[in-house]
Amino acid sequence: MDSWLRPIQLEGELVKLVPLQKSQKVDLVFAASDGKLWELWYTSVPSPKTIDSYLDIALSQQASGHALPFAIINKKTNTIVGSTRFLNVDAKNKRVEIGATWYAKKVQRTGINTECKYLLLKYAFESLDCIAVEFRTHFHNHPSRNAILRLGAKQDGILRNHRIDDSGNLRDTVVFSILNSEWKTVKTALEFKMGSNQVS
Template identity: 40%
Template sequence: MTLANRFVEPVVLQRGGLRLEPLALSHEDGLRAAAADGELWTLRITSVPEPEQTPTYIEQALQMRDAGSRIAFAVIDEASGRVLGTTSYHDIVPAVDRLEIGYTWYAQSVQRSHVNTTVKLMLMTHAFETLGCALVGWRTDNFNFASQRAIERLGAKRDGVLRHHALRRDGTVRDTVMYSMTAGEWPEAKAQLLYLLGKPR
């Protein structure tokens, strides 16, 4: 296995009744249903695919995996088998043991639940403790305040803002807020996430 492939090697992660498995075309119907829960594609600050664009969305993720820059996961509720959404490792830079976590979205009915915290705990544990990452990063739209709060709740540090950085789906140009966490910061962040998940919900 090459150094680059180490980061995109297929893996299944499980915790707290959730399973992350590599996104595949077989997840199309489930992903389409998750996006329909809240009509998430209507939000200008996200990249959730419109229903007819779901196959293309998955195919693009697979192409990026082949290129070594991204591995996308389907988020599955183990009890029901329902697809709750998706998340990815992306912008992978093997030479410096860095990757970002993003392309994350969930059905509206499971937002603001334990799902995101559990998923991020799985991804961060695998990134730092198995893949040996030195740093994990996040990026989000400057107007996506809910996403910024969720990232900060993980214990990530706000690095700054990239101005006039990327196109939104409506053709406007967004500023991008960047966050990161180092391997040295991970143990304390992990302890806090475990504590949060142990609290009554």
């Protein structure tokens, strides 16, 4: 793996982000079953049928230096409540994407997402010295699009007919980013949001 991005653990008040491992398989499926998240047609969340390939792909991308996947642990309950990752890693140009993020239904809109994104962004800009961090989501995933905007990201554009999904549907992908020059202001806003217990 590129030494620029190696497995790490990130910790905040609400969550710990720990490296994704195959031993977490049962806990990941249990978290995803809260709300049967895999039934959302515009997202890629592991189900009991797909968890093995989900883990194989994530860990092979990590081994090749193209991603760094995490399991999200709720510190209050010490249980896995979702997953997220750095992906589309471009070490030469110091760019990463934060994506493949999902949460058990019971922790959505609790502040956990805000803290996860804060920890990842802080690491990307302050430890990896990134020049930009990207977010991408399905055009029809309006909850995700709104959550990304609330973080302080700006929309770069829409990649039309970007992918063909497993059902043969054409996906338009909306691309957002935060630049290193914007991080100080975004960080201040996120810290204010977390301090005032606003949920996201």
